[in-house]
Amino acid sequence: MSKHLPTTLAACAALCMTAVACANEAPEVEATFGETEGVPGGDTDGGTEGDTDSPEDYCVQGDGSLDPAISNPVRYQCNGNGGGVLRWEQCGSSDPISLSCGINDQSNVNVVFPPGQDGDPTLNAQICCQPDLFSVVDGDNIADQACIDDCARSACSEAIQMIQDQLDGLATGVGCNQGCVDRSRAGLETWRDFLSENYGDCLNAARFPGLEMTLPNADIDLQVGAVYNGFLDLDCTVAADAVETQISCAENFNPEEEPPESGAWRCDISGLTTLESSASPPQTSSSLVRGTVTYSRGECPGGGSSCWFQVDELALSSLPASTFLGELRSGSFELAYPMFGSYDTATDDGTSAEKMMGLDVSMEAKPSASPDYADYDFRLKNTQSADIEVGTGFIEFDDVVFEWATGHKIILDATSTGCVKL
Numbered sequence: 001m002s003k004h005l006p007t008t009l010a011a012c013a014a015l016c017m018t019a020v021a022c023a024n025e026a027p028e029v030e031a032t033f034g035e036t037e038g039v040p041g042g043d044t045d046g047g048t049e050g051d052t053d054s055p056e057d058y059c060v061q062g063d064g065s066l067d068p069a070i071s072n073p074v075r076y077q078c079n080g081n082g083g084g085v086l087r088w089e090q091c092g093s094s095d096p097i098s099l100s101c102g103i104n105d106q107s108n109v110n111v112v113f114p115p116g117q118d119g120d121p122t123l124n125a126q127i128c129c130q131p132d133l134f135s136v137v138d139g140d141n142i143a144d145q146a147c148i149d150d151c152a153r154s155a156c157s158e159a160i161q162m163i164q165d166q167l168d169g170l171a172t173g174v175g176c177n178q179g180c181v182d183r184s185r186a187g188l189e190t191w192r193d194f195l196s197e198n199y200g201d202c203l204n205a206a207r208f209p210g211l212e213m214t215l216p217n218a219d220i221d222l223q224v225g226a227v228y229n230g231f232l233d234l235d236c237t238v239a240a241d242a243v244e245t246q247i248s249c250a251e252n253f254n255p256e257e258e259p260p261e262s263g264a265w266r267c268d269i270s271g272l273t274t275l276e277s278s279a280s281p282p283q284t285s286s287s288l289v290r291g292t293v294t295y296s297r298g299e300c301p302g303g304g305s306s307c308w309f310q311v312d313e314l315a316l317s318s319l320p321a322s323t324f325l326g327e328l329r330s331g332s333f334e335l336a337y338p339m340f341g342s343y344d345t346a347t348d349d350g351t352s353a354e355k356m357m358g359l360d361v362s363m364e365a366k367p368s369a370s371p372d373y374a375d376y377d378f379r380l381k382n383t384q385s386a387d388i389e390v391g392t393g394f395i396e397f398d399d400v401v402f403e404w405a406t407g408h409k410i411i412l413d414a415t416s417t418g419c420v421k422l
Contacts, residue, residue, distance in 0.1 A: 055146035078147035082236030126253035151236035152206035179353035180225030206234035219337035264296035271414030278407030285323035291316035331363035
């Protein structure tokens with residue numbers, strides 16, 4: 001089984017980027033199990049119609065919890081298979097002048113249990129359950145469902161790892177510049193984080209046939225390097241009874257996946273927004289802004305000095321100001337979608353590609369030619385590569401340029417004034 005998406009993705013710096021967000025949550029599905037006749041804690045009088053049991057009563061759960069009534073649990077080897085496909089569309093081109101989008105592609109997620117002689121032992125399904133499970137349960141429903149649960153954890157964790165492997169391998173190359181890499185990273189990190197944060201929905205999609213996860217698109221222009229319209233389709237099946245290994249155990253074979261951790265900070269931030277006209281010489285007006293920012297410094301592919309950063313939240317409020325366009329009574333700037341970029345660990349100097357930083361702007365203003373104040377709402381995206389210093393508990397936005405309606409520019413300069421590690 002390959003843990004990598006097709007080589008065109010890595011070669012182009014990772015295939016495609018994103019258009020609009022569309023994420024379907026997996027529906028809540030409640031599985032039912034057999035009658036409880038003869039089951040400890042169940043109906044010992046022969047069972048009552050509608051009585052149910054679940055693996056929670058007899059097996060270690062994905063989070064490591066175990067019913068206190070279960071003593072000296074043992075490990076069982078499950079028999080079956082699971083997995084599926086991660087499908088997506090892409091934008092790519094070997095010729096920087098041309099652009100081809102909408103290409104369908106996919107990568108397989110395979111879990112076979114027990115694994116073959118050459119199989120990866122981590123891609124397996126085993127359960128840690130009450131001894132003599134089959135002798136106390138009417139049928140094998142409980143064991144089967146416990147095996148499917150472990151298979152689902154293995155499949156979902158493998159899908160997340162596949163995406164992480166691609167992130168670790170991103171690099172610029174022929175036909176794929178830094179902007180291409182940044183768009184690929186934005187799409188892939190959006191998918192990885194979505195699966196980690198919605199891990200329970202992924203498990204349901206693998207447990208119950210017919211459920212498919214729709215992966216959200218990053219809010220990035222459709223250009224070379226973009227991955228979008230992702231779907232994850234996973235299923236797990238049991239082919240035969242689980243076999244007791246007579247090995248004592250106290251934890252699950254496949255633990256639940258934890259969201260990725262990295263150094264993250266929440267900071268107060270202040271600075272200036274400067275409005276610049278398209279006239280020659282240009283007119284300028286500035287307004288003080290202050291607010292908060294949340295950002296993280298991520299992994300360094302290949303162990304080098306070039307690493308990735310992400311800004312998750314930015315909220316700025318503007319103080320009243322007089323400008324050459326009129327009077328500003330109040331204004332706010334909020335990050336429209338997560339922002340990605342790279343930085344050098346030796347200097348903390350970072351950059352983010354054009355259109356990677358989106359701001360939703362709201363303001364109450366009175367144009368010079370108008371007697372009344374009015375509300376204005378619009379979105380801006382940086383129209384030049386942005387310079388950002390990304391330190392350990394320090395971040396600075398340096399002359400980030402946003403083109404505005406009639407050729408005017410809004411330029412952001414802001415520096416953190418105090419950060420707390422998350």
